[in-house]
Amino acid sequence: MKNKLITKVALIGGGPACATAAIQLIRSGIDITLVSKEIGGTIRNANLVENLIGYPEGVVGKNLAKSFQLQLAKAGVPIILEEVLTVEQLSNNYSIRTAETEIISEYLIVGTGSVPKKLKIEGEKEAFQNSKLFYEIYNVKQFSEKKDIGIIGSGDVAYDYALNLQNLENNISIIRRTDKTSSLSILQKRVNNADNIIVLNNHVIKKFELKDDKIILDIEEDGKLVTMIQDLVLVAIGRKPNYDFLSEDLVYEYNNPKTDSKLNFIGDVNKNNFRQISIAMGDGMKVAMEIVKEVIHEERYHGDSREIW
Ligand SMILES: Cc1cc2nc3c(=O)[nH]c(=O)nc-3n(C[C@H](O)[C@H](O)[C@H](O)COP(=O)(O)OP(=O)(O)OC[C@H]3O[C@@H](n4cnc5c(N)ncnc54)[C@H](O)[C@@H]3O)c2cc1C
Structure with a gap:
């Protein structure tokens, strides 16, 4: 393992779910690291996206994916373009490993989408x-x-x-x-x-x-x-959630989610989710706002009075 880094929030995935969460978190001043095989996600397959508000003429999937890349770069989101091989829970943190890097995070957002059947x-x-x-x-x-x-x-x-x-x-x-x-x-x-x-x-x-x-x-x-x-x-016979890299206890948590967990699944990786960009984006935004609220609360009541808004 060549590189090791510590971050408050790690995000796995470069589709609309994690891209949305990452931009909201970084705008709130939270220390984040996004790791993904590529940026854009499954929508690169789409002929024409016509149900995303803001694009009255529709948008070609590949072009939408490119706009995610530009927006993440503009927001200054730190990105590691590598494939995550394993994710484990340590006592108070998560360990995310690629072939090159280990990332240790307090919060983990998984937005790894789906894989074709x-x-x-x-x-x-x-x-x-x-x-x-x-x-x-x-x-x-x-x-x-x-x-x-x-x-x-x-x-x-x-x-x-x-x-x-x-x-x-x-x-x-x-x-x-x-x-x-x-x-x-x-x-x-x-x-x-x-x-x-x-x-x-x-x-x-x-x-x-x-x-x-x-x-x-x-x-x-x-x-x-x-x-x-x-x-x-x-x-093209369907897709299934993509979380092969999770350790056994985290797969258990995926199947039995806890309300107070610092592990969050967003977008298509969720079971029985309707697979749509706007739902993935909504999931990403909601989780980011919940984390921002928790981190601010933590900082206010544990001595650090940094203002984030
Ligand atoms: C042909 C087609 C047409 C579609 N058309 C529409 C449409 O018109 N409107 C609409 O709303 N939705 C459409 N969708 C659905 C839409 O693409 C998904 O709902 C959306 O992309 C889900 O976003 P996501 O961020 O949850 O996951 P994804 O977009 O799947 O992103 C997952 C990300 O995780 C990364 N990743 C996965 N595994 C790993 C790993 N081990 N390590 C590191 N990174 C990893 C991937 O590289 C990717 O960046 C279409 C889908 C397809 C296939």
């Missing part, structure tokens, strides 16, 4: 390792032009991915296990109006094979086995 079928891992199958679109967009692309899933994310790739002369198939979708009606309408997007119902993917720079999908369609040959596949 996998199909867990034959050939999936190999296809991913060979860059033929992806779970996030920001990794794939730069080389997806004039391609046959299969998008597996039936929710908002699958529909959003299809619309995102639509203008690049791709032939896109949304492949659904049933004939139902949980996607927003506005996205369904856009998909139905797109010439180069088709929706395939009752197609259950059984396995993937790689052949001649293509990916072959073995599919069960209404009881029959069929194959489909594609250049790329995107899997």
